[in-house]
Amino acid sequence: MTTEATTEATTEVPAAPREYRWRMPANWWTRNRHYFLYTVREFTALPLALWLLWLLVEIRRAGDGPARYAPHSSTAFVVFSVVVLAFALYHSYTFLTLAGTILHFKVLDRPVPARLIVLSQFAAWAAASVVVAFVLIWFAHE
C-alpha cells in the first residue's frame, strides 16, 4: 500500500492531449437543404410579426375615422401582405406536417397513424379557413 502511494506521488501526470475545438461556421444553414428550409421556417415569424405591427398602425388610424383606414390602397402594404401570406402558408404547412410526428395517441389500443393525424390537421385548417372566409365575406356585405 505504502509502495503504491509513493509510486503515485512520484509519477509525473502526463498532460492532457490538446484537442482541436470544433466551431460552428457562420454559414452552417447554407450547407444543407434541410438546414436552409428549417432556417426559413424559423425566420417566417419575423415578417409575420412586422405585418401585425403594420396592421396595428392601420387599425389605430381607423380611430380617426373610417376614411383614414385604407391599408388596401397602399401598394406597399398589399405587396408586403402577399409576401407575408406566402411565409404564413409555408409556416402553417410545416407546422401541420410536423404534427404527425409530435401527436401520438391510441384508438382502441392501436396507435393512430401519423399520416391520418396530418390529414386531420389539414382538414381542420381548411374547415377553419372556410368559416373565417365566410364570416369576413358576410360582414363585408352587411
Added chain:
Amino acid sequence: MPDKTITVRATRFDPERDREPRMQSYEVPFTDESMVVLDALNHVKSHIDGSLSYRWSCRMGICGSCGMMVNGTPKLTCNAFLRDYWPRPVVVQPLNNFPIIRDLVIDMDDFMHKLKSIKPWIIRKQELPLGAGEHRQSNEQIDDFRQFSECINCMLCYAACPVYGLNNEFLGPAATALARRYNLDSRDQGLKERLPVLGEAEGIWECSFVGECSVVCPKGVDPAKAIQQTKLDTTMRFVLPYGNRE
C-alpha cells in the same frame, strides 16, 4: 496498380504538431463494388499511411464506432459505399460538433456524460426477487418503445444537430431518445428520476425541431420524434390534473 481508383481525402490532425486540421489525399484501389468508405480507410492504414487514426470495430452497422462525416454528411463509414461517390473524391472528416483528438477521432466524453445522466437502464422502485419470475410484456407494450431501443450510440445525430453545434450544453437527440425508450418501457419506474434532466433548460426545450437527427440516423430511430413527444408528455403532466401522480 488496378485501373480503377478513388481519391480519399481525409482529415489529419496531430495535436503535438498541428495548430488546426488539414486534409490529405490518398489514391485507393476501387476493386470491388461492395467496398465501403471504411474499407478505403483500412487500405490507407495498411498500405499507404499507417499513422492515420480512426475508430472502427464491427464493420456491420452495429457497434456505432465508425461514424464520420462523408462528403459533409454524418455516416457510418461501414455503411457508405464507394460506388455512391466514385468517380468523385470521397472527403472523410471527423464528426462535426465534437472536439478532435487526432485525425478522424473525436472526443466523445460529452456524449458519454449526457448518456449516463438520463440513466439508460431499467429503474425499479423495488427489485423483485428472481423467484418472482420475469417481468412480462405484451407485444403492444414492446412496440411502444422498440424503435427507440435501436439506438447504437453512434453520435451521427449529434453531428447533424445544429442546436448542439451552437450550444453543446444541449442534452441532444440520442440521449433523449434513450430516455424515452426507458420511460415508455412498462417495466421501468424511473420517469421521475429522468424528468429533471429532460426538463431543464438545456434538455428537450432547447430543441427547435430541425429534424436532421432523424434523417441521418442509420437505425431509423427518429430522435426528433422522441424529443417532441417528450415535450408534449411533460406538458400534459404539468397541465392535466393529477398529471404528476403515478
